[in-house]
Amino acid sequence: MKISVLNKKLMLKHLDEILKIEKDTSDLRGIAYGIPWIKDNFLIERDMKWELSTVAFEKGYVAGFIITSCYEGDKAHVHRVAVTTSLPSYEKKRILRSLYLKLDNEANKKEIIYRTTSVPIDNISTQKFNLQEGWIEMNKNEVEDFIRQKNLELVVTDSNVMLDKFALNGDPNKFKVFKYLY
Numbered sequence: 001m002k003i004s005v006l007n008k009k010l011m012l013k014h015l016d017e018i019l020k021i022e023k024d025t026s027d028l029r030g031i032a033y034g035i036p037w038i039k040d041n042f043l044i045e046r047d048m049k050w051e052l053s054t055v056a057f058e059k060g061y062v063a064g065f066i067i068t069s070c071y072e073g074d075k076a077h078v079h080r081v082a083v084t085t086s087l088p089s090y091e092k093k094r095i096l097r098s099l100y101l102k103l104d105n106e107a108n109k110k111e112i113i114y115r116t117t118s119v120p121i122d123n124i125s126t127q128k129f130n131l132q133e134g135w136i137e138m139n140k141n142e143v144e145d146f147i148r149q150k151n152l153e154l155v156v157t158d159s160n161v162m163l164d165k166f167a168l169n170g171d172p173n174k175f176k177v178f179k180y181l182y
């Protein structure tokens with residue numbers, strides 16, 4: 001397996017493969033993943049996106065990706081995570097770990113202090129994986145801070161769950177938020 005920074009050049013070169021993994025993941029997981037992103041979602045410019053996103057290749061073909069950007073200058077947010085859906089569970093996890101390892105190497109160079117991600121409430125397998133890999137679930141105050149820092153139009157419910165009242169039909173509207181400290 002080869003892991004690379006998913007810079008803009010690689011994104012443009014492998015966009016069709018990435019869109020296929022994105023659609024397969026959405027088809028497989030439904031509301032636990034949401035409506036597949038289209039080209040424009042993958043190409044949108046965000047702070048340090050082309051330095052912090054990572055991509056995995058098996059035999060030259062894309063096997064997974066993590067789309068990440070920077071906020072507030074020293075924090076990374078993982079926006080999207082997907083791997084080839086037909087692989088066995090242990091293979092998917094191996095790829096995800098390698099993708100995160102590469103992200104962390106790049107984040108260290110940029111003096112990022114932690115990474116965050118929000119996982120749909122129905123996506124139990126990813127939540128379990130994250131907890132096993134050292135992510136910490138945020139409490140209500142931390143989720144409120146996160147929403148403020150990222151300037152999101154979301155609210156926190158009593159159970160530390162972030163609610164998106166404007167989510168499109170087919171997209172998840174409730175999320176758990178996780179933090180991984182460097």
Ligand SMILES: CC(C)(COP(=O)(O)OP(=O)(O)OC[C@H]1O[C@@H](n2cnc3c(N)ncnc32)[C@H](O)[C@@H]1OP(=O)(O)O)[C@@H](O)C(=O)NCCC(=O)NCCS
Pocket residue numbers: 025029032033080081082083089090092093096118119120123124125126128129
């Ligand atoms: C991380 C990942 C590889 C794990 O997938 P997996 O190994 O196939 O997941 P499993 O089906 O084995 O489920 C993992 C655990 O969650 C549990 N689980 C899954 N769905 C569940 C549910 N609805 N209720 C309760 N437990 C559930 C499983 O029982 C299993 O528990 P165990 O580890 O104690 O045995 C997969 O979630 C993934 O590819 N995630 C990235 C894609 C994605 O969804 N991205 C968006 C996230 S932001």
